[in-house]
Amino acid sequence: MVTRRKGAPGAQSNEGALKGPPVRVIVIHGPNLNLLGQREPEIYGRTGLSDINRGLKELGRDLEMTVETFQSNGEGEIVEKIQKARGKADVILINPGAYTHTSIAIRDALTAVAIPVVEVHLSNVYRREPFRHRSTIAGIAAGRIMGFGAESYYLALRAARGIVMEAREEHV
Numbered sequence: 001m002v003t004r005r006k007g008a009p010g011a012q013s014n015e016g017a018l019k020g021p022p023v024r025v026i027v028i029h030g031p032n033l034n035l036l037g038q039r040e041p042e043i044y045g046r047t048g049l050s051d052i053n054r055g056l057k058e059l060g061r062d063l064e065m066t067v068e069t070f071q072s073n074g075e076g077e078i079v080e081k082i083q084k085a086r087g088k089a090d091v092i093l094i095n096p097g098a099y100t101h102t103s104i105a106i107r108d109a110l111t112a113v114a115i116p117v118v119e120v121h122l123s124n125v126y127r128r129e130p131f132r133h134r135s136t137i138a139g140i141a142a143g144r145i146m147g148f149g150a151e152s153y154y155l156a157l158r159a160a161r162g163i164v165m166e167a168r169e170e171h172v
């Protein structure tokens with residue numbers, strides 16, 4: 001299926017030219033997100049993960065960003081991926097899935113590598129069960145985007161670019 005990104009045209013004039021090399025982003029998808037498209041579509045939508053990843057790479061090209069994507073159902077694997085991001089990513093975009101609500105290990109790994117983080121969710125967790133209202137990541141994320149289905153990821157990618165651009169401007 002083709003994934004022309006809804007509401008996500010290419011670079012817009014307000015997104016300004018990038019100072020310096022392309023922004024390197026690692027996108028991390030947590031457990032059960034490999035089932036997107038089949039899993040509770042009334043909550044998570046009908047777009048599959050490979051379509052989202054393709055859309056992110058496409059948008060990344062328009063915005064002078066390199067986008068690497070990774071999915072794992074395992075907490076330890078996610079921690080390892082974050083540790084290896086040091087020196088390879090300017091910003092991390094993460095949907096930790098259910099680990100959002102439980103994982104101190106993922107939070108600690110993100111803090112350890114000191115790479116800016118954007119937390120993403122397809123659903124608006126505040127409209128759902130109370131156990132989803134807590135996030136171990138929220139307190140260390142630059143920001144959180146949720147509730148827009150697959151579009152949450154594209155909004156988050158634009159936000160991630162803004163964070164890096166701002167940091168580069170501060171360093172001139």
Ligand code: DQA
Pocket residue numbers: 031032033095096097098099100120121122123124125132
């Ligand atoms: C989710 C929300 C989580 O509560 C849930 O466990 C997920 C997906 C989201 O993207 O809406 O797996 O992170």
